[in-house]
Amino acid sequence: METAIEVESLYYPVSRQKMVRGEGIYLYDEDGNAYIDCASATFNLSLGYSHPVVLAAIRAQLDELIHITSSFRSDPVSALAERLLAVAPANMRKVHPKVCSGSSANEGAIKMAQYATGRSEIITLFRSHLGQTMMMTSLSGNAFRKAPFPLVYPGSLHVPDPYCKRCFYEKEPSSCGHLCVDRIEDFLEYASSGRVAAIIVEPISGNGGNIVPPDGYFPKLRAFCDKHEIVLIFDEIQTGIGRTGHIFAAQHFGVEPV
Numbered sequence: 001m002e003t004a005i006e007v008e009s010l011y012y013p014v015s016r017q018k019m020v021r022g023e024g025i026y027l028y029d030e031d032g033n034a035y036i037d038c039a040s041a042t043f044n045l046s047l048g049y050s051h052p053v054v055l056a057a058i059r060a061q062l063d064e065l066i067h068i069t070s071s072f073r074s075d076p077v078s079a080l081a082e083r084l085l086a087v088a089p090a091n092m093r094k095v096h097p098k099v100c101s102g103s104s105a106n107e108g109a110i111k112m113a114q115y116a117t118g119r120s121e122i123i124t125l126f127r128s129h130l131g132q133t134m135m136m137t138s139l140s141g142n143a144f145r146k147a148p149f150p151l152v153y154p155g156s157l158h159v160p161d162p163y164c165k166r167c168f169y170e171k172e173p174s175s176c177g178h179l180c181v182d183r184i185e186d187f188l189e190y191a192s193s194g195r196v197a198a199i200i201v202e203p204i205s206g207n208g209g210n211i212v213p214p215d216g217y218f219p220k221l222r223a224f225c226d227k228h229e230i231v232l233i234f235d236e237i238q239t240g241i242g243r244t245g246h247i248f249a250a251q252h253f254g255v256e257p258v
């Protein structure tokens with residue numbers, strides 16, 4: 001593959017190589033060369049490119065109704081809501097399909113947590129990547145994402161990831177007792193505003209380094225959230241829809257968010 005170059009009409013760097021078609025696991029360039037796309041686009045095409053069932057559904061819907069205000073019921077939205085509820089963790093009883101990006105989904109979940117608790121502050125992990133909007137850039141970890149922008153969401157607190165290979169507390173997973181959860185007590189008591197509404201985590205931090213938390217981390221985090229009446233939000237943008245072997249990674253780790 002050629003290295004990225006700046007193209008004048010775009011804000012971001014793109015490869016000189018032009019892709020013209022996708023089918024299954026393959027992408028095809030304009031010279032007809034086929035490439036296996038090991039990342040399924042940006043990890044978002046769980047069914048691969050141009051799955052015939054997906055294409056047929058899109059084509060059929062185009063002839064019926066391509067947009068409708070959410071004030072009315074419609075079959076595709078109702079069907080999606082029902083299917084999502086059927087596969088979601090058991091405590092999830094409602095869906096909110098009025099979002100079109102991961103960032104707005106996360107912001108919606110945070111608004112729900114703030115509304116339910118009457119509190120405002122949000123805890124996230126050092127290496128989290130939660131989206132590109134102003135609020136999500138601000139809540140995400142990693143200084144490099146924020147450095148170019150003079151933005152700060154005032155109510156956010158970042159805590160160490162469950163990253164055993166580079167443990168912030170220099171412990172071993174066999175004997176640490178999940179110190180990275182216990183220590184959130186200290187952050188809560190000494191570094192927060194005292195008004196924490198939610199902790200938002202990716203069950204497996206994707207862009208942060210595909211960090212799989214050690215066994216027992218999530219049950220302990222769940223118990224921590226219950227104790228402090230803090231909402232536990234899972235950002236499953238990268239882990240959801242079957243990518244960890246379950247529809248949602250929450251099921252993989254045996255915990256329910258909220």
Ligand SMILES: Cc1ncc(COP(=O)(O)O)c(C=O)c1O
Binds near residue numbers: 101129237
């Ligand atoms: C884990 C995670 N959360 C949230 C987002 C934000 O999604 P979007 O770019 O659709 O706003 C992304 C992707 O950028 C992501 O990987």
